[in-house]
Amino acid sequence: MSNVTVIGGNASGDLARRLARKLKAGFVGSNLRVFPDGEGKVTLLGKPKSGKIIVVNSTYPPVDSNLVYTLALISKASEYSNQITAVIPYLGYARQDREFLAGEVVTLSVIADLLKAAGASKMIVVDIHSQMGMRHFKIPIRNVSAIEELARYFKKMHLKDPLVVSPDSGGAKRAEIFAGFYGTKYIALKKQRDRRNGKVRIITSELDDVRGRDLILVDDMISTGGSIVKATEFLKKQKCRRVFVACTHALLIGDAERKIRKAGVTQIVSTNTIPGKTAAVDVAGIIAKAI
Numbered sequence: 001m002s003n004v005t006v007i008g009g010n011a012s013g014d015l016a017r018r019l020a021r022k023l024k025a026g027f028v029g030s031n032l033r034v035f036p037d038g039e040g041k042v043t044l045l046g047k048p049k050s051g052k053i054i055v056v057n058s059t060y061p062p063v064d065s066n067l068v069y070t071l072a073l074i075s076k077a078s079e080y081s082n083q084i085t086a087v088i089p090y091l092g093y094a095r096q097d098r099e100f101l102a103g104e105v106v107t108l109s110v111i112a113d114l115l116k117a118a119g120a121s122k123m124i125v126v127d128i129h130s131q132m133g134m135r136h137f138k139i140p141i142r143n144v145s146a147i148e149e150l151a152r153y154f155k156k157m158h159l160k161d162p163l164v165v166s167p168d169s170g171g172a173k174r175a176e177i178f179a180g181f182y183g184t185k186y187i188a189l190k191k192q193r194d195r196r197n198g199k200v201r202i203i204t205s206e207l208d209d210v211r212g213r214d215l216i217l218v219d220d221m222i223s224t225g226g227s228i229v230k231a232t233e234f235l236k237k238q239k240c241r242r243v244f245v246a247c248t249h250a251l252l253i254g255d256a257e258r259k260i261r262k263a264g265v266t267q268i269v270s271t272n273t274i275p276g277k278t279a280a281v282d283v284a285g286i287i288a289k290a291i
């Protein structure tokens, strides 16, 4: 792809470089300087070609800052081309896709408009929280899934009588797909979240037998770890063997990782949509295929 340039943002530099290599495209990095007042200045470290430009940047915390830097990069890229694909591997605000309580702003819709206004003509995201979120975009948007790659990673492990578990019914389809690639069965727990304070509890009472089995909890993302902690505590009470976690986006806010380990999780495996020590699965290949 000789006429294609991949631009790497501050939050996804390594992934952008990997993507450029896969696409055999040019790569232009960027620099971020944050001033004492909190404003960030983004600078392109090269000149993109006038063909297709792919801007890669996740919007994990600091979400609002990374969003502004992503918009700035897209806007700068649009000085060189009108074919701008914005690859936002982890799209912050994706959970704010509808008005859950009266008066709430559907901020994802605002962000969709901002990305278009900055100059994006297409979007690629990885495992967006819900398909419904994609409806807010007025430019073509494609959601690619890392579930097969995560399942392939787990296939290399030696698990005992494995069973795939979704921590909530909303993630049942995801667990089913993972289980299909892995070649085993799945179940979905029932979770309740208090919309006002965010606290979760597992309300499943009856469960297919998990006793003595290795379990893989599959989720799109881990934020505070509350969902995984509650699910793990419940599953451990049912006398399961080990609990592993497979998720696309590991935000692991604050001491989430410590809380998850304390609850009894043996290992967390995530992807490089968010860099970090659990990010063992590379999504550059699936993004390249989508491009």
Ligand code: R5P
Pocket: 167, 168, 170, 171, 200, 219, 220, 221, 222, 223, 224, 225, 226, 227, 228
């Ligand atoms: C919820 O529906 C999502 O799929 C995740 O389970 C959730 O967002 C994770 O958040 P936390 O780690 O704070 O429970």
